[in-house]
Amino acid sequence: MRIDVVSIFPEYLAALDLSLIGKARRQGLLELSVADLREYTTDRHRTVDDTPYGGGAGMVMKPEPWAQALEDVLARGPAAEGQRPVLVVPSPAGEVFTQAVARELAGREHLVFACGRYEGIDERVVDWARERFEVRPTSLGDYVLNGGEVAVLAMVEAIGRLVPGVIGNPESLVEESHADGLLEYPVYTKPAVWRDRPVPEVLLSGHHGRVARWRRDLQLRRTAARRPDLVAALDPAALDRADRAV
Numbered sequence: 001m002r003i004d005v006v007s008i009f010p011e012y013l014a015a016l017d018l019s020l021i022g023k024a025r026r027q028g029l030l031e032l033s034v035a036d037l038r039e040y041t042t043d044r045h046r047t048v049d050d051t052p053y054g055g056g057a058g059m060v061m062k063p064e065p066w067a068q069a070l071e072d073v074l075a076r077g078p079a080a081e082g083q084r085p086v087l088v089v090p091s092p093a094g095e096v097f098t099q100a101v102a103r104e105l106a107g108r109e110h111l112v113f114a115c116g117r118y119e120g121i122d123e124r125v126v127d128w129a130r131e132r133f134e135v136r137p138t139s140l141g142d143y144v145l146n147g148g149e150v151a152v153l154a155m156v157e158a159i160g161r162l163v164p165g166v167i168g169n170p171e172s173l174v175e176e177s178h179a180d181g182l183l184e185y186p187v188y189t190k191p192a193v194w195r196d197r198p199v200p201e202v203l204l205s206g207h208h209g210r211v212a213r214w215r216r217d218l219q220l221r222r223t224a225a226r227r228p229d230l231v232a233a234l235d236p237a238a239l240d241r242a243d244r245a246v
């Protein structure tokens with residue numbers, strides 16, 4: 001998979017050199033490059049923003065540097081074979097980023113992330129980009145960040161870890177939160193008793209069936225307590241009789 005990020009703060013994305021995503025890049029599983037939007041300005045001050053039409057507080061990102069940067073990304077990207085690249089535009093006004101969206105994007109060949117700042121990017125860039133990309137305005141959640149970079153760090157990590165080969169043991173992707181619409185069960189490690197707190201006895205039983213049932217019950221209870229919206233969205237056909245008794 002190829003990932004391009006365009007930002008006025010490319011240094012923000014340095015964290016993508018670390019840990020599993022950094023390793024995946026070094027192994028060639030992910031090809032990631034970060035471009036500085038200011039490289040695509042033409043004035044002495046490398047200006048990327050201007051005042052908003054219609055008035056109001058704050059500044060808006062100018063369209064032309066974005067068009068230049070995105071055209072350059074397209075020119076350097078993999079030759080399009082049927083699939084258009086996806087342009088993810090982080091925005092609190094976008095579709096909410098979920099594990100399902102991460103899964104979908106992990107199957108794409110070329111992702112491009114456009115990090116907004118100030119009051120956001122001139123809307124005409126989004127219209128223009130729709131002729132070249134599949135455009136996805138995407139929100140990390142219902143709150144406002146100062147810029148798209150932090151959202152991109154989160155999204156690239158969530159997407160990247162689903163790319164085959166990035167996580168050593170693919171089993172760990174099957175059992176975690178949101179894989180099956182539920183939150184993960186609580187986890188424990190050694191020692192068996194820590195500061196007078198024993199691990200639940202069932203986990204020491206060696207009985208796989210009982211452990212699996214206990215974990216499933218805890219998943220259901222935890223999800224009902226913390227995220228009733230997820231329980232309401234479950235497919236009733238995916239629940240067995242013991243699930244319904246929880």
Ligand code: SAM
Pocket residue numbers: 089090091092093114115116117118119120121138139140141142143144145146147148149151
């Ligand atoms: N004026 C915009 C609005 O109210 O929708 C908010 C602009 S915000 C200060 C600047 C940039 O931060 C946005 O263009 C976007 O790139 C990013 N951003 C802020 N909150 C975000 C969120 N919840 N999810 C994704 N990106 C976000």
